[in-house]
Amino acid sequence: MVPLYVSIGLLVQLTLLAYPLRANPTGAPLAACSTLVPSHYASPTPCGEPCPYKISVISGNLPRPFSYRCGVQLELQLQTSGPPFKGLVVQSRISSATFDGSSSFVGSFVSGGSDWKIWNCGSPSATHSSGSLKTSVNLTWKAPGVGSGKNVTFWYSIVADYATYYVQLKGPDLVPYLQSCTSGQETSSLESLPLNDQVANTLVCHSDVRNNLLNVSCEYSRPPSNTLCSIDLQPFYQCKLPFTRSLTGLPSGAHTLTVLTTDARGANTTTTTRFNITGPRLSCTVLTVSTMLNVRCTSDATGIAAKCSIDQDTPKPCTIPYSKDISSIAAGSHQITISITTTTGTMLTTTESFIAQAVLQLNCVAGVHDSILSMNCNSSNPVKSATCLIDGKAAHACTLPYTRSVSALSVGIHTIAISASGVNGVNGSFSTNFSVQAHLGLSCYTAANSSILVLTCTPDSPLLLTMCAIDGRVSTPCALPYVRDITGLAIGAHTITVTATGVNGATAVVTEQFTRPEFLICMETFNSSILTIHCNSSKALKNVSCTLDNKEAHACVLPYVRSVSSLSTGLHTMNISATTVTGVVVSYTVPFTLQARFTLNCSRTLQKSMLSVSCSSSNPLVDILCSLDSGVQRMCHVPFVFNASSLRPGEHTVLITARGSNGATATSSLTFQINAGDSMICNSDVTDSVLNVACNAGVQANKIVCTIDGKGPHQCMLPYIRRVTSLSLGRHRLSLYLIGDNGRNTTVDVDFFIQARLNLQCSYVINEGAKLIVSCIPSEPLARVTCGINNETSQSCSLPYTRDVSILPQGIHTLTVSATGTNNVSSISVLSFNNAATISLNCVTASDAPIDSILVVNCISSVPLSSATCAVDGEMPLPCVFPYVKNVTSFPSGVHVVAISAIGTNRASSVALVHFSVVGKDTAGRGYADLLCYLRIVFSQSRSNSKLF
Numbered sequence: 001m002v003p004l005y006v007s008i009g010l011l012v013q014l015t016l017l018a019y020p021l022r023a024n025p026t027g028a029p030l031a032a033c034s035t036l037v038p039s040h041y042a043s044p045t046p047c048g049e050p051c052p053y054k055i056s057v058i059s060g061n062l063p064r065p066f067s068y069r070c071g072v073q074l075e076l077q078l079q080t081s082g083p084p085f086k087g088l089v090v091q092s093r094i095s096s097a098t099f100d101g102s103s104s105f106v107g108s109f110v111s112g113g114s115d116w117k118i119w120n121c122g123s124p125s126a127t128h129s130s131g132s133l134k135t136s137v138n139l140t141w142k143a144p145g146v147g148s149g150k151n152v153t154f155w156y157s158i159v160a161d162y163a164t165y166y167v168q169l170k171g172p173d174l175v176p177y178l179q180s181c182t183s184g185q186e187t188s189s190l191e192s193l194p195l196n197d198q199v200a201n202t203l204v205c206h207s208d209v210r211n212n213l214l215n216v217s218c219e220y221s222r223p224p225s226n227t228l229c230s231i232d233l234q235p236f237y238q239c240k241l242p243f244t245r246s247l248t249g250l251p252s253g254a255h256t257l258t259v260l261t262t263d264a265r266g267a268n269t270t271t272t273t274r275f276n277i278t279g280p281r282l283s284c285t286v287l288t289v290s291t292m293l294n295v296r297c298t299s300d301a302t303g304i305a306a307k308c309s310i311d312q313d314t315p316k317p318c319t320i321p322y323s324k325d326i327s328s329i330a331a332g333s334h335q336i337t338i339s340i341t342t343t344t345g346t347m348l349t350t351t352e353s354f355i356a357q358a359v360l361q362l363n364c365v366a367g368v369h370d371s372i373l374s375m376n377c378n379s380s381n382p383v384k385s386a387t388c389l390i391d392g393k394a395a396h397a398c399t400l401p402y403t404r405s406v407s408a409l410s411v412g413i414h415t416i417a418i419s420a421s422g423v424n425g426v427n428g429s430f431s432t433n434f435s436v437q438a439h440l441g442l443s444c445y446t447a448a449n450s451s452i453l454v455l456t457c458t459p460d461s462p463l464l465l466t467m468c469a470i471d472g473r474v475s476t477p478c479a480l481p482y483v484r485d486i487t488g489l490a491i492g493a494h495t496i497t498v499t500a501t502g503v504n505g506a507t508a509v510v511t512e513q514f515t516r517p518e519f520l521i522c523m524e525t526f527n528s529s530i531l532t533i534h535c536n537s538s539k540a541l542k543n544v545s546c547t548l549d550n551k552e553a554h555a556c557v558l559p560y561v562r563s564v565s566s567l568s569t570g571l572h573t574m575n576i577s578a579t580t581v582t583g584v585v586v587s588y589t590v591p592f593t594l595q596a597r598f599t600l601n602c603s604r605t606l607q608k609s610m611l612s613v614s615c616s617s618s619n620p621l622v623d624i625l626c627s628l629d630s631g632v633q634r635m636c637h638v639p640f641v642f643n644a645s646s647l648r649p650g651e652h653t654v655l656i657t658a659r660g661s662n663g664a665t666a667t668s669s670l671t672f673q674i675n676a677g678d679s680m681i682c683n684s685d686v687t688d689s690v691l692n693v694a695c696n697a698g699v700q701a702n703k704i705v706c707t708i709d710g711k712g713p714h715q716c717m718l719p720y721i722r723r724v725t726s727l728s729l730g731r732h733r734l735s736l737y738l739i740g741d742n743g744r745n746t747t748v749d750v751d752f753f754i755q756a757r758l759n760l761q762c763s764y765v766i767n768e769g770a771k772l773i774v775s776c777i778p779s780e781p782l783a784r785v786t787c788g789i790n791n792e793t794s795q796s797c798s799l800p801y802t803r804d805v806s807i808l809p810q811g812i813h814t815l816t817v818s819a820t821g822t823n824n825v826s827s828i829s830v831l832s833f834n835n836a837a838t839i840s841l842n843c844v845t846a847s848d849a850p851i852d853s854i855l856v857v858n859c860i861s862s863v864p865l866s867s868a869t870c871a872v873d874g875e876m877p878l879p880c881v882f883p884y885v886k887n888v889t890s891f892p893s894g895v896h897v898v899a900i901s902a903i904g905t906n907r908a909s910s911v912a913l914v915h916f917s918v919v920g921k922d923t924a925g926r927g928y929a930d931l932l933c934y935l936r937i938v939f940s941q942s943r944s945n946s947k948l949f
Contacts, residue, residue, distance in 0.1 A: 025131035028089045028157075033121035035099050036089055036157040037167045044167045068143045068152065068174045073110065076154075079136035086133060087159030088116070091125045092141060095151040095173050106150050111140045143174075151175050201267055205259050207275040209247065212283055212350040214275060216257065217242040224261035224269075231257055246352060248283035252300070282348035284338050291327035291359055291380045295320065295336065299348060303340040310336050327380040331358035331424075360428030362420055368406060371439050373416070375402040377430065381422040389417045392793065409436045413818050413826065417791075431791050433816070435826065438506035444498055446512045448486060450519030450538070455482040455496055455512070465501040465730070465753070475499060477731060477753070487632055489516050491538040505756065505824055520586035522576050523625070523633075525657070525665045526598070529565035531574070533558070533590055539580035547575040569594045571663075593663020600658050600666030606644070609746045611654070611672060614639035619660030627655045643748070647674045682736065684752040686724065688759060689779060693720040693734060693750055705737045725779070729754050758821040762829040770806035770838065772815070775799065776829065780821035788816050807863055809906050810837030837908040839863050843900050845916050846883075853889040855898070857914055858882060863904040871899045891918045 024038075032038050068074065078088060090109075097104025105123040115137045119125040126139050144150060154171030205218040216229075218241045229239035232255055239245075241259075255277065260270045280301035287294045295308070297320045308318035310326075311334050320338070334356055339349045364377040377383075377400045388398035391414050402418070417431040441460035446453060455468070457480050468478035470486075471494055482498075497511045522535040535541075535558050546556035549572055560576065570593060577587040602615035615621075615638040626636035629652055638656070654670045682695040695718050706716035708724075709732050720734070731753050738746045759779035766772050774787070776799050787801050788794030790813055801817070815831045839862055846856040859868075859882045869877035870884050873896050880900075888896070898914040 024087065027117065027119060027127035027129060028087065030121055032089060032157070033119075033123060033125065035168075036091065036155060038087070038157070038159060038165060040162055040165060045164050047166050047169060068176065070143055070176065071145050072143050074141045074143065076139040076141055077136060078139065078156075084133035084135050085158055085160055086131055087128050087165070088134075088137065088156065089119070089125060089127050090139060090154065090156040091123060092152050092154055095153040097153075099168065106144050106152055108142050109139060110142050113138060201261075201263055201269045203259065203261055203269040203271045205241075205257070205271050205273045207257055207273045209275050209277060212247050212281055213244050214247055214257070215242070215244050216259075216273070218259060218271075220261065220269070222263040222265075222267075225264050226262045228260040229257065230260075231255060233258070236260065246283070246350070247277055247281075248285055248298075250277055252277045252279045252281060280342060280346060280348060282338065282340055282350045284350050284352050286336060286352040286354045288326070288354050288356065290361055291325055293322075293324045293326045293336070293354060293356075295322040295338065295352070297321070297338060297340070297350075299340060299342075301342040301344065301346065301348065303348070304343055305341045307339045308336060310334060312337075315339060326356050327359070327361075329356045331356055358424055358426045360420060360422035360424065360426045362418060362428045362430035364418060364430045364432060366416060366432050366434040368434055368436060371405055371407040371436075373402075373404050373406045373434060375400070375416060375418070377401065377418065377420075379420065379422065379428070381424050381426070383420045384423050386418055386420040389419075391415055392417075406434075406436050407439070411436055411438055412820075413786075413794075413828070415793075433818075433828065438502070438504040440500060440502040440504070440506035440508040442498070442500050442508040442510050444510045444512050446496065446514040448514040448516060450517055450521070451485060451487045453482075453484045453486045453496070453514060453516075455484075455498065456480070457482075457498060457500070457510070459500060459502065459508070461502045461504055461506075463500050464503050467499040469497045469499075471495055472497070477751075485634065486516055487634075491516055491518050501755075518580055518582070518584045518586060520576065520578060520588045522588040522590045523657070523665075524574065524590050524592045525667065526564075526592075529563055531560075531562055531564045531592065533560040533574060533576065535559070535576060535588065537578070537580065537586060539582055539584070541578040541580060541586075544576065544578040547577070549573055550575070553577070564592075564594060567594055598660035598662055598664030598666050600656070600668050602638070602656050602668035602670055604654065604670045604672055606672050606674075609644050609674075609748075611642040611644045612639065613642070613654060613656070613670065615656060615658065615668065617658060617660060617666065619662050619664070621658050622661055623659040625657045629653055630655075633657065644672075644674055649674050682748050682750045684734065684750045686752055686754060689723055689725045689754075689757065691720070691722050691724045691734070691752055693736075693752075694718070695720075695736070695748070703739045707735045709733055710735070724752075724754055727754055729756055756823040756825045758819065758823065758825040758827040760817070760819050760827040760829045762817050762831055764815065764831050764833055766805065766833065766835070770804060772801075772803045772805045772833065774801040774803075774815060774817065774831065776817060776819070778819060778821065778827075780823055780825070782819050783822045783824075784820045786818045790814055794818060805833075805835050806838065807906060808835045808837070810835055810908065837904070837906040839902070839904040839906065839908040839910045841900070841902050841910040841912045843898075843912040843914050845914055850888050850916060850918065853887055855884075855886045855888050855916055857884040857898055857900070859884075859900060859902070859912065861902060861904060861910070863906050863908070865902050866905050868900065868902040873897060874899075877901065888916075888918055893918050 029039055037044065076090070078090070091105065092107040094104045094106050108124040109118050109126040115129060115132070115134055116126050116139060117129040119127040128134070128137075144152075152174045156169050156171060157165065157167040158169065159165040202221045203218060204220075205216055208215045224241070227239050227241055228236040230236045231250070253276065254274060256272055256274050258270065258272050260268060262268050280299060282297060282299045284295055284297040303320070306318050306320050307315035308322055309315040310329070315337070320340070322338070332355065333353060335351050335353050337349065337351045339347055341347055359380055360383075361380040362377055364375055366373060366375045368374075383400055386398050386400055387395050388402055389395045398418070400418075400420070406414070413433050413435055415431060415433050417429065419427065419429045421427050442457055444455060444457035446455050448454070463480070466478050466480055467475035468482055469475040470484075470489070475497070493513060493515050495511055495513050497509065499507065499509050501507050518538040520535055520537045520541070522533050524531055524533045541558070544556055544558055545553045546560055547553040558576070560574070564572075572592055572594065574590045574592065575587060576590065577585070579585050599618040600615060601617070602613060605612045621638070624636050624638060625633040626640070627633040633655070636656075644652070651671055651673055654672070656668045656670070657665060659665045682693055684691065684693045686692075704716050704718065705713050706720060707713045708727070716736070720736070724732075731751060734750045734752065736748050736750070738748075757779070760776055762774055762776040764772060764774045782799075785797055785799055786794040787797035789803065789808070794816060805813070811834070813833055813835055815833065817829045817831070818826065820826045841859060841861050843857055843859040846858070857870075868880055868882070870880035871877040872886065877899070884898070884900070895915055895917055898916070900912045900914065901909065903909045
């Protein structure tokens with residue numbers, strides 16, 4: 001008798017409970033023999049639909065599906081794809097029997113194993129022999145003998161733990177094959193042949209649609225060596241039985257599944273099964289990009305809430321489309337379950353599979369400051385160790401973030417590459433460029449009193465430009481050493497920032513602190529023989545005392561007024577001493593000279609927003625102080641001209657206080673009127689070699705005339721925009737002369753500064769010859785250009801740049817173009833391009849007909865080949881090399897075809913057909929129709945699997 005084997009697979013999805021698992025270690029109790037119900041305090045757990053436990057017959061050696069031959073032994077396999085189990089009971093009964101205790105058992109279990117034993121409870125039964133956790137158990141069952149002729153059903157119960165168990169689960173039905181178990185004998189012709197040759201191959205498939213998934217199981221008499229599937233007569237694709245696939249993309253309604261199997265003998269068997277898709281439906285697609293899981297869903301109904309869970313985790317509210325970082329998930333296959341509640345209260349659920357790859361992603365940013373390279377990196381997993389490499393030299397262990405001095409590197413573009421190993425055992429790398437520029441060393445110090453700040457700096461190379469800013473205000477050009485009046489600053493600590501540019505193009509920024517101390521400043525005035533002393537102080541004063549000519553001090557008030565008629569002509573001093581409200585003692589000594597009376601007469605003119613002031617005096621002038629609108633008095637000279645275009649319209653006052661050579665002082669106050677249209681305030685900005693000037697004018701201008709650096713007067717308009725690439729680097733001045741519609745004229749000067757820069761705009765095309773052509777438009781003439789693709793070392797190149805990309809693999813690539821202008825400024829342009837890999841294959845025979853029955857085929861490809869297969873007249877393709885040589889002595893006369901499929905090193909594929917003739921035979925050519933059919937299937941696979949054969 002030829003042995004038969006049945007494999008019964010049990011698929012389990014079970015969530016383990018928190019309490020411990022318990023099972024009788026010696027097997028099921030005797031009381032469970034007739035009912036298959038253990039004596040547990042808890043009630044049986046409903047199995048649900050679909051049941052998590054399922055027994056199915058999977059065998060290629062049965063005479064036909066779901067049948068048995070009398071007296072043979074069948075092997076049963078009980079397995080789980082989920083959590084392990086501890087207890088089991090399996091029985092075989094007559095299919096028509098019930099659980100009423102009657103004798104309805106048929107067949108018997110034989111032998112035994114490490115995890116199971118024969119259970120002698122008066123029926124053919126098997127149970128567990130130990131209480132250990134199990135993932136699979138193999139059982140051996142013997143069919144009833146000749147004359148029984150009974151249909152058999154397997155019944156079983158599973159114990160997951162003491163409180164969770166499933167009883168009276170129905171397995172498959174088996175029927176006797178032909179008359180083998182009823183007539184007492186079997187046909188001798190069948191008995192004498194191998195089982196696979198006794199009957200034709202049978203194929204029966206069943207389909208089930210649940211949660212937007214199609215579940216297909218099949219029974220067959222011979223195991224298939226290859227299986228193809230097609231839905232609704234679409235191209236066949238490779239599949240494996242049993243299988244589950246998503247129904248995403250298929251419309252609701254009836255559909256047809258076609259299954260085509262090929263057994264080891266090459267015989268094909270086809271079957272079809274129909275399935276229905278009913279709404280509402282939930283269809284989801286899953287895409288993993290690096291460490292991100294992205295889920296998009298469509299549904300026939302409107303959803304109001306969604307929950308997502310991965311690998312049976314507790315479902316949590318989520319938003320569709322759904323994205324999640326899966327870097328912490330173990331590498332391998334996983335499932336995500338999406339449940340959506342519709343507006344009608346219906347729950348739609350679908351489960352999709354995805355694969356998490358073990359990755360280590362690095363994303364780093366490099367920067368150089370004060371000759372120190374700093375490299376900060378983010379990684380998808382913790383980094384265990386790292387190696388750093390600069391310009392492809394001297395690899396060394398490093399830690400992240402990474403810092404090092406680059407003062408020894410040459411000026412220009414450099415590359416740093418980091419290779420890291422993650423704690424998950426996966427390696428990652430990152431490469432980026434950084435620029436080393438010329439260095440400028442600058443050291444500065446400050447000295448300040450109550451009114452004057454002096455900044456002194458020492459550079460290590462000559463300076464081209466210096467900009468200064470106090471307390472973070474707008475930087476303005478300044479000369480070193482820098483002296484500045486700080487009487488307008490508040491008392492206390494301040495900062496001054498110096499930004500210097502050297503002749504080597506390098507820049508340096510230094511910030512220094514200084515303190516303006518509390519102060520007392522006084523000035524005297526004479527009116528006839530009356531001395532008046534006015535004082536300004538940083539804080540309110542108390543306890544003021546006055547001392548004349550270093551004699552006895554006496555209390556006084558400010559302003560201090562006294563007669564000096566009794567004093568002699570000549571030099572005198574008045575010392576003012578006081579205490580501020582903060583407790584600081586301040587003093588000031590005012591020298592004054594008694595001489596002849598001093599007079600001061602001043603006048604002013606206002607024309608085109610320009611205020612001109614001139615003065616005459618009875619004695620030569622020694623010191624002059626000027627103030628505008630009761631502001632702070634500052635040193636000035638007369639005559640003087642003041643641009644009043646920035647003043648608001650209305651009345652303004654200029655106060656002039658002068659000291660004569662005879663020591664006397666006098667004051668003159670002048671008023672003037674600013675009308676609307678006389679004032680104009682302008683701001684300038686230079687961006688990408690374009691000057692932009694915007695002005696705030698009181699009135700509309702009838703005409704504006706502009707000059708740059710006093711040259712080329714031309715009519716212009718506001719805002720003023722002009723390209724200044726022809727101007728030299730450094731400071732320039734734009735002068736605007738505005739004629740207002742009120743008939744008044746205004747002139748304003750705007751300073752702007754031009755720095756060296758280089759703009760590089762690049763674009764590319766890929767022609768039909770797989771040639772990459774890159775064109776660039778620079779803002780300045782170029783002195784040097786380098787090009788590099790991906791991580792290769794950049795090489796000197798010329799523009800436009802041409803490169804053959806046919807040998808590059810298919811996908812996204814990066815081209816880096818680095819350029820240095822004649823102004824020594826560098827710029828980088830990075831282009832990404834998609835290389836659609838191609839391959840051309842040209843094959844010919846050595847002659848139209850084989851010579852001495854030897855066929856020789858030569859092939860030439862556009863790129864090197866990684867593999868090739870050859871097939872003649874529809875034979876199974878086999879690996880081959882070129883030239884391809886085959887003996888065709890046994891081939892009949894006629895035309896034959898060689899099908900050649902090749903895959904290049906760039907992963908592109910191509911197919912060539914070569915015809916040849918065989919003469920001198922009596923029979924016609926064979927296999928051509930089979931070849932065409934085979935090629936049609938092959939090309940269908942190519943569209944589905946992106947490869948041939």
